[in-house]
Amino acid sequence: MxxxxxxxxxxxxxxxxxxxxxxxxxxxxxxxxxxxxxPQPIIDALEARVQQGVFGYGMDSKALKETLVERMQRLYGWTIEPEAIVMLPGLVSGLNIVSRAVGAPGDSVLTNTPVYGPFLTAPINQQRRLLTSPLQETRFGRQLRYDLDMAGLEKVIVDDTRLFLLCNPQNPVGRAFTRNELEEIAAFCEQHDLIICSDEIHCDLLLDETRHIPIASLSPAVAQRTITLMAPSKTFNVPGLGASLAIIQNAALRKQVEQAMAGIVPHVNILGVVAAEAAYAQCxxxxxxxxxxxxxxxxxxxxxxxxxxxxxxxxxxxxxxxxxxxxxxxxxxxxxxxxxxxxxxxxxxxxxxxxxxxxxxxxxxxxxxxxxxxxxxxxxxxxxxxxxxxxx
Ligand SMILES: Cc1ncc(COP(=O)(O)O)c(C=O)c1O
Missing domain, CATH: 3.90.1150.10 (Aspartate Aminotransferase, domain 1)
Incomplete structure (x- = not known):
């Protein structure tokens, strides 16, 4: 084709x-x-839905959740339950919701820089303190490579740090972290008892033979402390349709996130759901x-x-x-x-x-x-x- x-x-x-x-x-x-x-299947699915002509309130799509469960298993060998999926209208919202859901006002949130701007503003918006540690930049000829600096993270973390915001694949430096690197991050977060929020919005935009590994797929223990953010938006070029998701296998953590959303975060756009279903199932x-x-x-x-x-x-x-x-x-x-x-x-x-x-x-x-x-x-x-x- x-x-x-x-x-x-x-x-x-x-x-x-x-x-x-x-x-x-x-x-x-x-x-x-x-x-x-x-892709054409998304355009066709939207056209069919528009032709039906009624645009009332929606609800979570069972078909979309089943497609996602199957996709996580097929791509990553990662077993999730449909209940673990929480639909979100966007992932900037997701970063803010998670910052609000984890810990208490005044606690700190840790991330690496350089990083997509809302990682730096979401904690502040939600009355948290932001702690940052730079990725390590190395130059080979004129090419730059960025690596984790675990010693740097150890230096800035403090007692009230509750949350680590991970961007994988990394925007803007384009790294797709390896299993070893993710294991280092997971070990660090276990040692300091941090919740991991892993923004994996770019996980399908893989170049060459790069593979993506969701950090939550490393082990059930890591999954218990992880909130994974994903969306079809970047990959299938539908960011204007506002349909994204969080995968949260820990039921108590999921409840905290749902409580942080209550009354503020609207339902996901019904056309966004149609697009997401076609994107993940047919493209x-x-x-x-x-x-x-x-x-x-x-x-x-x-x-x-x-x-x-x-x-x-x-x-x-x-x-x-x-x-x-x-x-x-x-x-x-x-x-x-x-x-x-x-x-x-x-x-x-x-x-x-x-x-x-x-x-x-x-x-x-x-x-x-x-x-x-x-x-x-x-x-x-x-x-x-x-x-x-x-x-x-
Ligand atoms: C890492 C990352 N997270 C979130 C977003 C934005 O997500 P949304 O449009 O769903 O708010 C972007 C957009 O560039 C991004 O690069």
Missing amino acids: SFDFDTPVERRGTDSGKWAWFGEDVLPMWVADMDFRS DAWLQALRAYLTANRDFAIEFIETHMPALNYTCPEATYLLWLDCRNAGIGDKPSEYFLREAKVAMNEGVWFGEGGEGFVRLNFGTPRAILEDGLKQLKAALDRAAVALP
Whole structure:
């Protein structure tokens, strides 16, 4: 079966957050949604549901939960019960709900940086204190690699730390943590009696032959202290439909989370549920083709940067469609995204939004047709060349 990821889809004029935020002359390579059409089974399922024409309140879908139970078993050998699944309208909500559900006001929450911005704000929003420890950055030639720094985590943890927020696969650095690394995290959380909230929203966006391992699948003991967050949103390009989920096998912990949601968190959008069901049940072939396309996009971008942008260092992500670009030696100032927006007309995320270790970086989204990616890279190169000319 072949799938077309090459033909651009016009997204201007659709109130797309990604495309409408900046001016018409700006190429948006920032927020994490892709420029591809969703797989046809999702579009067909939505069309059929829309044609039925009645959009009353929904309830949890038994079919979706059964599909998820089967999927966790098939992909990860992870046995979960349907009752463990709690539907959520989004995972930023999920991070906030979990921060609110675990521990008490004033307790602390620990995470690694750089990391997706809401990891840093959710604990604060919920009257917790935030503790952070940077991932370890190593450079091989111009390629950056990020690893866990367990000694760093040991240094910052305190007695009132109750929760560890894990991002796996990691946004923005693109790591998919290995079994050994996850075992280290799990051992650390067991030793300090921490609840683990593992945001695995990018778990299907695997590049090359990378495998994803849910941390909760390591052992029943780890599962008992873990809340896993997942969603079809990033993978199948349906983030605007608002259907996500938490897997919480520990019944007491699940109750705490449900109590933190009570009266505040709305039901999941009924069309989002339809899309999620079709995504998880019928779109494996599309997903396989998407992974190959994204892997080729990543390689194309890296080759272009290696050849034409000598001032930048970069990550080679194992998962996600995000490149983390080190602009510290490019002579473009301490807000590189502003430079590129002004001089290249390309929008990317500013590194500082991802916390400590993000200074001087930008995040580039390569989940777009190759021709658009190439245009964006050429515009970035031209802007960097002008900066190099301007250097004394
Ligand atoms: C790690 C991570 N968690 C959560 C989200 C957002 O989730 P939602 O759109 O469901 O709020 C993103 C979006 O980029 C993300 O990268």
